[in-house]
Amino acid sequence: MKAAVMRAPKAPLSIEDVTISKPGPREVLVRLKAIGVCHSDVHFWDGAFPAELPVILGHESAGVVEQVGSMVTAVKPGDHVISILSPFCGTCEYCLTGHMSVCHTVNRELFQRSVTEHPRLSIGKEKVGQFLNLSSFAEQILVHENTLCAIDKDMPMDRACLIGCGVITGVGSVFHSAQVEPGSTVAVIGCGGVGLAAINGAAIAGASRIIAVDLSDQKLQLATRFGATDVVNPSKVNAIEAVKELTKGGVHYSFECVGAKQTAEMAYHMLRPRGVATVIGMIQPGVNIEIPGIELLVTEKRIQGAVMGSNRFRVDFPRLIDLYKQGKLHLDDLISDRIGLEGITGAMQNLLDNKGSVARQVVVLN
Known part of the structure; x- marks a missing residue:
């Protein structure tokens, strides 16, 4: 697949061919259709926060499920989904007391492959870091099923992706x-x-x-x-x-x-x-x-x-979509530009420069 790869802070992202693995237990392969460029991506790109290099940034995305691994029950091939960077395990203290958005901060290892397993993302023999459980600046993502929420298929993808980070936050x-x-x-x-x-x-x-x-x-x-x-x-x-x-x-x-x-x-x-x-x-x-x-x-x-709007995203996302359909949630007005993968570096520079006309720039994929 094609992906925008970060190899050094503040350097232009390079569009490269990246190998993405097949879904393992509880993993889902998603073909992305739209990706929002968020200021949180910029914080890692400009070096303000550390990142494992090389890495594929991006975390605000929507797409269509292509394949699922064993034990997956939340989604099926063909489902339209929104991703989120704050997955939940469903069994820890925070999940059981209704604070699912905190789960990923204390149970990080549950949502990633172990160091002994084949990496989800690689270029040749080089492992590529998966950013915030997602790495959405790419044509596909391979993620834990509890990073995804199935949505109505009539919801436009370029608006849907915004719900996964900026809007829910x-x-x-x-x-x-x-x-x-x-x-x-x-x-x-x-x-x-x-x-x-x-x-x-x-x-x-x-x-x-x-x-x-x-x-x-x-x-x-x-x-x-x-x-x-x-x-x-x-x-x-x-x-x-x-x-x-x-x-x-x-x-x-x-x-x-x-x-x-x-x-x-x-x-x-x-x-x-x-x-x-x-x-x-x-x-x-x-x-x-x-x-x-x-x-x-x-x-x-x-x-x-x-963190992430203290969300319960599988409840929240469908409700937010209903608010959009009712004309109460103004997702259309959030989009200031639509770009391709090659435009991501410029989009992040726009955010870094704090251009007043920029709200959300969205990558749209075929």
Whole structure:
């Protein structure tokens, strides 16, 4: 198969012929049809996070099941599926208490082949790293069955793929992690794909005021199409004071969708007493967040993390598709460009340069 292979940080990805293995027990081979280019891919491509090299990046994908291995029960050949980077085992403490999205962080070895087995991906005798259990910048993926959710076949693939990361991360953080209440106030910092999804989710949840915060006026304008009632550009005003003024004391819920110390602290300081700040962005290893300790006691403000929107994806994905079909989830407006495999390097550079016109760039395959 053809795949976009990363061999060095910040170097252009090379389109190479990669050998993909046959499905083993509980493994599924999927022919991909659409792949979203996410900022999380950029974090590994630009060297901010370590990656096993060579590696195929990509983790936001949708396609059609081609083959299944033994013991597979979740999907069958011909099924249309969305992938997710947070598989679940179904038997650990986190799965059994309804926190499936955490399972993959403590049970990593369950979803990969062992070092003694033939690798899923290789070029000649060289093993190719599988990124986040998926490696979606390719024509096919070979994955554990619990990374997949079967969906309706009438769902367009280029929209479906977005649900597998950016949308579930943003909307899920609103619905599950923070549990935004109708009539409450919300601030979303960072209006890329995940931030726009969080804004959309807050609107669906019934928030009365949704404040979009971003340095790009283009992204702020786009945010209003997803449900933002107000916009704040921190390059022009003090964002914390502006949000507090708009809400007469601070928001009930804030969402950090950038992945930086400054914006995480900003999300906390925008809260009113008993408010909840949810950090969604990928903050680099070694970076710590500083907040006034005494405020945690006297104001009962809270700050929390959320991985992949605290999802229950086999329940969530069909529901999100229904919301899209009802016109409530604005997946069409998320797509800023459609490209081929050879366009991925440029797409990631666009995200790295923080181009205001870019929401989600989608690789479309025949």
